[in-house]
Amino acid sequence: MSLGSSLQRVGAMARAQGETRFGADLGKPGDLFLACVRAESAPARIRAIDLAPALAIDGVVRVFTADDIPGSNRLGIIAVSKDHEFLARQVVRQPYQAVALVAAETAAAALAGARAVRLELTPLPGVYHPAEALAEGAPLVHPQREAGNLLASRHIVKGDVTAALAESAVVVEAIYTTSRLEHAALEPEGGRAEYIDGRVVVWASTQNPHYDQADLALFLGVEPEQVRVVQAETGGGFGGKLDLSVQPFLALAAWHLRRPVRLVYSRQESMAATAKRHPFVMRYTTGADERGRITAVKADLLADTGAYASYGLAVTMRAAVHATGPYLVPNLEVTCRMAYTHTQFCGAMRGFGVPQVALAHEGQVDALARRLSLDPLEIRLVNALGPGQATATGQVLGSSVGLRACLEKIGPIYREWQKRPPAQGRWRSGLGLGTMFYGIGNTGVSNPAGAALEWRPDGRLILYTGAAEIGQGSDTILTQLAAQRLGVDPGLIDLCRGDTDRTTSAGATSASRQTYISGNAVLNAAENLETLVLDAAAEMLDAPRQDLRLAGDLVTGAPGGEVPVRQVVRRLSRDRGPVKASGRFDPDFTALDPDTGQGRPYATYAFGAQCARVRVDTDSGMVQVREVAAAHDVGRAVNRRAVLGQITGGVVMGLGMALMEEYEPGAGDNLHSYHMPTAADAPRITPMIVQEPEDSGPYGAKGVGEPALIPTAPAVAAAVGDALGRPMRHLPINLERVMAALTPERE
């Protein structure tokens, strides 16, 4: 009934009617307005901060600096790498870092106050590229760190790469680079906070309310119970709302002033002050036998985390684990290092490093195909991982491995395209393929989710989940799963979501983990709720427990006939209080060996394959993506419409990564300079769903949020390379790069 259908998205009509309240829409009369004072260039030593001119402005209530932070000024999602100073103390490490915070009676006074604060800064020597950062004698971003500018290093080894490369029929070697990207969720970060009875309550757009609560407590130096975080409706995240943004400022001001406050980032601030996608430099050496079977991969990856660690450790690890792609590779040696620089910090962005490495592993497979005169689709089918085969980390895959099925699904479309006549005149046409795999959930660590379900005396249910809905659809998916498990109409289920007082942690909405992990937690809660109701029914009806069943809104199997669930629930709630059961799920994993990187880091993987058809204008260098076909193995589509929407959204974001997006610190903090795809850039997309059910998934489901983006850039890059007759290894493939490729002697 509920499952697999295209049930309308929960809350969609409210959004379409403009009734949904996002972080910026929560203001109330009497709120104070906040504005950040930011240092424009970095690195620099703070000699002095003169607050007096700001305090002299009418309406300015107070100006905070790092000295006003009662607790820790070192925040961050990963416990061992907390280093983010929300108000810089002594040193500014990245451009646009906040140094002071103004609270005022009006928005205009807050802004005027922020402009009036006088900063005296002394420039310090900086380092702006990861390779430079790791060189001897480089200026240190965090001088107290023992490892200097090296944030993380991960190593994965298997077999004997040197010997295997020496024996390979062909060996291809190349360097690939990707650029720093901005998430550019349409909603800029925003929120509101109040001080209520000794606690701070923060409403804000976020992907992880429970993490926010823990770090805000650290920041204020209070117990977590003294902070309540409620997720405001959130207008897109893509990883950009995993780190804290406005929340510490809101909490700090509300805590000190005991007054309600609000803060909404401007677009410029949103772009300049929040995380970016890590730029990667990737050197690959890949060997194959004469039939195109990969024999060995040696990959050396270097990434830039900017000034702060954020999700850097997770991205380093995930990039390493996925570096050889969804292929059977018997011998490999992958090293991934990440370095600090004095640039905008990088964090999680849709795919955690996997979109970056996909450019390289796909480019290498295409290079092998060219050298061996093999068909690009054929060589992928030859190497595709299958059930029972081992990944780079030695994890033997179970049954849900849909890569081959995805390739077979896009195959006929690709073959059709191959038959099309080439473009004429100034246009050149090209085709490309991309594949991916992606481990669902966090890498090699426990990452549980909780959930609860309550059956109300009026017959309706409440689903309690800490899982942040950010547009990806978890509200709908989790509702459908609960409805399916209990056999009730999804319309009977109300949601209580993302409130640290009322829901337990579901972990972050990231790593494509909520369908699989929170989905399983919801099923577990439903099972426990069923037990609760049937146990009570057995007692009430004096019936043998094992005969009783839930069938929609009835309990069946009692000798006296059916009884409405509502009757049981009423009785139960009268006698024992709310009829509520909780559930939990933590995926099965083993930690990776610190030296060899071997282990089972994820319980399951999503797979996908895409092909792209482009044409290139040789006069201007413009690339038009005409068509993309995208097949994704999601295990089981809980909601078809939602999966298809994730795929088309991922493809277009991937196309931006391939062709136009590149964040230039300082220069491009607006949507005019930062080009992202518009409706006019969107190609014709054929999204296709492959379902290879995952035994441990909720009704077989895995996830699709990030996977959809991953193969697009490699496929588009390959298609442009095909059109131009030379591989395109550096993103974005903008006009300059295309023109350079058209005049080889210039490069």
Add this chain to the structure above:
Amino acid sequence: MELVFWLNGSEARAEEVPGHWSLLELLRDRFGLLGTKQGCGVGECGACSVLLEGQVVNSCLTPAWRAHGRRVTTIEGLAAGGRPHPLQEAFVAAGAVQCGFCTPGMIMAASDLLAHNPDPDQEQVAGALAGNLCRCTGYHDVVRAVRKAARQMVEDGS
């Protein structure tokens, strides 16, 4: 300044409007019409789209005084007779609403398109919405929704 205009079909009056205010500020901060969103504030995203005299404008770039004596329609004023507008229904049914932050602006821009072109093809819809950024949907379902609504409106004779 004092402004008198037609807001979603009713007469509206606003006193002491600061001269530098945008129409977006007037709508959100004075009238509490929070369905109109600010994605950039400088005319680059379309989230703030409203109709001024039936033409779509970026309300963040439009001075508030331009509303004086004119008709302004926001997302809150689109539904009629207690029923959502066909565009709103089509957006929901086609899956064109993901996070929904771009949605009000998209729908306003689309309503302007359909007022001038009752049966737009794919390219015309994409062209008309090119000033409205969406980071979630890839536009695929948005374009489908607009064309679906167009057909519905022709059928309904609206």
